[in-house]
Amino acid sequence: MKKNKNLWNALSAILIFLAAGFFFFVVSRVPQLVLESLEYGSGPEIQVQIPPGRNAFQVAKDFADTGIVDNPQALARWFSYFEIDRKIRPGTYKLKKGSPWEVAKQMLEAEPKTASITIVPGETWQNLPEVLSITHEELKLLLEDINIFPERLRPFLPDKEEDRLAFLLPETYQVVPGQSSAAQVIRSASKAWWNKIGFEAVEYDGVKNASDMLEVATVASLVEKETAIEEERPVIAGVIMNRLKLGMPLQIDATVVYAWSLRGEKITRVLHSHLEIDSPYNTYKVSGLPPGPICIPSKESWLAALNPNETPYLFYVADKGGRHLFSRTYQEHLKAIRKVRNQTDSKSSNQPVDSE
Structure with a gap:
């Protein structure tokens, strides 16, 4: 009976220790998180840019340079905590000034603004x-x-x-x-x-x-x-x-x-x-x-x-649909040109050219 009582006392002590630890965490950490989320909640919105190829620490430093956050080291740690460092996307962001935690939380949901530039096939030095x-x-x-x-x-x-x-x-x-x-x-x-x-x-x-x-x-x-x-x-x-x-x-x-x-x-x-x-x-x-x-x-x-x-081809001429008739000899090529011109004026040829 005495043995069971000692076991119960030991278990009670462990439970009290765990409860105290949890209470201490809640009391010390949760208000801090709440304060962090509210401290700069009404901060000004700042436009920031992330160039391609930047890592999490470089982005955190860039953000600090713009004034959106004061502690780039802490921001980089929060990037890592939220796994943002694995999926940083280049672009332009509009974020509110805040604590490292709040800025990192904003980045979780922020969508970058980018511009599309298209290079089309056939583009030239002039254009x-x-x-x-x-x-x-x-x-x-x-x-x-x-x-x-x-x-x-x-x-x-x-x-x-x-x-x-x-x-x-x-x-x-x-x-x-x-x-x-x-x-x-x-x-x-x-x-x-x-x-x-x-x-x-x-x-x-x-x-x-x-x-x-x-x-x-x-x-x-x-x-x-x-x-x-x-x-x-x-x-x-x-x-x-x-x-x-x-x-x-x-x-x-x-x-x-x-x-x-x-x-x-x-x-x-x-x-x-x-x-x-x-x-x-x-x-x-x-x-x-x-x-x-x-x-x-x-x-x-x-x-x-x-x-x-x-x-075996040496010549070609385009028909009115843009497809080409291919020829082995110049004589065949002239026939192909006449065939195309019977349909419409030849659009292009790699031999005869339109006269003025």
């Missing part, structure tokens, strides 16, 4: 600055900095800044609004290009150096401008390669359009007079490939340039 809301000089300065590109891509970059545009993947990118938006797009688009195209080009498609990469980029840009039909892209890439092997001029209208655009002239229909322009991009007057890409190619055009079809 991209407007898309990025910067000047040509600012774009050139961004592209000069090889550190903006993925590390593994850098050895394959061409020397000319405008040629580096080909290594941006056409997509829609979410960026934090502000002066660095253009840099964010270039960084994200070149990373996407390397992950979806560049890595395989280097590892599996035989691209060995920057010269190889520039050649493929140039062919891809020509394919991009010549057709919007996916299944035709490898065929047109094959035609380009066939003409290059035979030493035939490519005679691609899009290169003439690009040559004139470099002089500030916008032409929508290539006439015979346009073919007289002296430019290394004029593939009617200069044999071989132009010196660099004439636009930003799509993923599909890149894949076509990396893996062109083995085809």
